[in-house]
Amino acid sequence: MIKKGNTVKILAGDDKGKTATVLTVLAKEGKVLVEGINMKKVHKKGTKEGQKGQLVEVSHPIHISNVSLVK
Numbered sequence: 097m098i099k100k101g102n103t104v105k106i107l108a109g110d111d112k113g114k115t116a117t118v119l120t121v122l123a124k125e126g127k128v129l130v131e132g133i134n135m136k137k138v139h140k141k142g143t144k145e146g147q148k149g150q151l152v153e154v155s156h157p158i159h160i161s162n163v164s165l166v167k
Contacts, residue, residue: 098128104163106133115166119155127157134158 098104098118105115111133120129133155140150 098165103166105166107164108162122157126160128160128163129157
């Protein structure tokens, strides 16, 4: 069973073979949020008048079947 704080190895995707720490487990969706894995660029709008928008990299969840617990 994979829990928050465990170290996991990525089995599939662009980050295959990397190891990282679990930040959150989304049990209902069957996904996990892993630190620094599956990073996507998100456009952020400027919050105040005259402030510019930004490109921010955010970690997205991956399916729990694509990770393996490392002991």
